[in-house]
Amino acid sequence: MPCYSSLPALIRDAAPRTPLLCLSPRRITERVRLFRAHFPGETSWAVKSNPHPRVVQAIVDAGIRTFDVASRQEIDLIRHHCPSATLHFNHPVKTPDDIAYAIHAAGIRSFVIDSPEELEKIDITVDSMESGLRSVITLTIRFRSKNAAGTGNYNFDEKFGIPPQEAAALLQLAAHRGYRTGLTFHPGSQNRRPESYALSIETARDIAGRAFPQGEAALSHLNIGGGFPCAYPGGSGPSLHCYFKAISQAASDLACPLVCEPGRALVAESTSLLTRINLRRKDDSRLYINDGIYGSLMEAAFVDFQPPARAYSADGAAFPEDEPREAFQVWGATCDSLDRLRQPVCLPSAIRTGDFIEFGMMGAYSNATATRFNGIEPAGLVGVEEIAPWSADAKHA
Numbered sequence: 164m165p166c167y168s169s170l171p172a173l174i175r176d177a178a179p180r181t182p183l184l185c186l187s188p189r190r191i192t193e194r195v196r197l198f199r200a201h202f203p204g205e206t207s208w209a210v211k212s213n214p215h216p217r218v219v220q221a222i223v224d225a226g227i228r229t230f231d232v233a234s235r236q237e238i239d240l241i242r243h244h245c246p247s248a249t250l251h252f253n254h255p256v257k258t259p260d261d262i263a264y265a266i267h268a269a270g271i272r273s274f275v276i277d278s279p280e281e282l283e284k285i286d287i288t289v290d291s292m293e294s295g296l297r298s299v300i301t302l303t304i305r306f307r308s309k310n311a312a313g314t315g316n317y318n319f320d321e322k323f324g325i326p327p328q329e330a331a332a333l334l335q336l337a338a339h340r341g342y343r344t345g346l347t348f349h350p351g352s353q354n355r356r357p358e359s360y361a362l363s364i365e366t367a368r369d370i371a372g373r374a375f376p377q378g379e380a381a382l383s384h385l386n387i388g389g390g391f392p393c394a395y396p397g398g399s400g401p402s403l404h405c406y407f408k409a410i411s412q413a414a415s416d417l418a419c420p421l422v423c424e425p426g427r428a429l430v431a432e433s434t435s436l437l438t439r440i441n442l443r444r445k446d447d448s449r450l451y452i453n454d455g456i457y458g459s460l461m462e463a464a465f466v467d468f469q470p471p472a473r474a475y476s477a478d479g480a481a482f483p484e485d486e487p488r489e490a491f492q493v494w495g496a497t498c499d500s501l502d503r504l505r506q507p508v509c510l511p512s513a514i515r516t517g518d519f520i521e522f523g524m525m526g527a528y529s530n531a532t533a534t535r536f537n538g539i540e541p542a543g544l545v546g547v548e549e550i551a552p553w554s555a556d557a558k559h560a
């Protein structure tokens with residue numbers, strides 16, 4: 164992977180014509196350290212947030228050894244980079260083939276379910292293999308964290324999760340069938356209410372108390388999901404320390420191990436997207452760039468937050484601080500009219516065709532979701548030693 168000292172140096176040396184994701188692995192190390200220092204349990208990582216091999220390697224180098232995987236491809240990816248890793252197959256709906264592959268070929272012993280039907284599916288697959296397997300497999304029941312409603316940009320409870328009153332029965336059923344058991348919830352990505360984690364931890368205790376005489380002590384773990392936010396502009400949300408504090412208080416006397424599986428929070432701030440302006444019409448506030456919602460910026464089409472942005476001239480120089488600025492409408496690289504950023508971007512008024520825009524906090528759900536629509540290749544990835552801080556960075560960490 165080519166590596167540059169900074170984005171301006173990259174522009175000066177390479178003047179890239181295609182979009183580039185610029186990764187600073189050091190930033191991943193810092194985020195992992197933060198979680199490992201302050202989260203009161205084990206930090207695993209949701210691979211779906213960025214399966215680029217260089218990002219996976221940075222996560223492994225930073226010391227993460229436990230992963231949330233959602234497919235056979237993610238299993239293979241992690242086994243390649245970290246053969247001894249502990250994998251949790253936390254997609255609540257799996258194919259029988261993928262369950263068999265996970266158990267047999269990849270040695271996975273931990274699965275999430277949220278229905279008796281998925282339990283049946285696992286029963287059939289497990290029973291077709293060696294005997295005694297049930298007793299070494301943990302089935303983690305995903306419940307709906309009703310407390311989290313409205314706290315994230317994605318509500319993760321519409322698609323998956325069983326209501327708490329049914330979760331106790333499913334826990335009992337799984338235990339009765341001879342499995343180890345756990346509980347999990349996901350409080351919504353880019354969650355903005357630390358207390359929603361605490362409330363859902365209470366719900367988990369309650370579910371376990373209804374299912375087992377010894378309560379949560381009977382569980383292999385409580386996995387509180389991901390959802391930890393990044394400091395996108397305009398969101399004066401609580402810092403990560405508020406989340407760690409709320410979770411630590413709620414889990415201070417928890418009788419089972421606690422796990423989290425952030426995606427965004429470990430990788431988003433490690434990467435900037437460098438795009439080039441393909442066209443600015445004369446005296447017009449529309450900019451046409453060489454990436455867009457069918458590429459690295461897909462998430463911006465669906466959520467109410469947008470990455471921070473700053474401009475460089477075609478030779479890599481920053482625009483002077485006192486340069487007049489205005490709001491631009493940014494259009495993506497395809498012919499589709501949907502391919503635009505939802506919110507205007509404030510940039511120097513003098514910006515023109517051939518200049519560059521850096522979008523920050525682009526290390527999660529960027530290359531992971533990029534398509535080749537219109538025949539346009541997704542952004543490549545290069546290394547950078549430094550990403551200049553965004554104004555909200557300091558407040559956040």
Ligand SMILES: Cc1ncc(COP(=O)(O)O)c(C=O)c1O
Pocket residue numbers: 209211212231253254349351352353388389390391424425426427428527
């Ligand atoms: C089961 C599960 N865990 C963790 C995550 C990571 O969420 P986030 O990136 O908001 O931390 C996701 C995201 O889709 C998920 O589905």
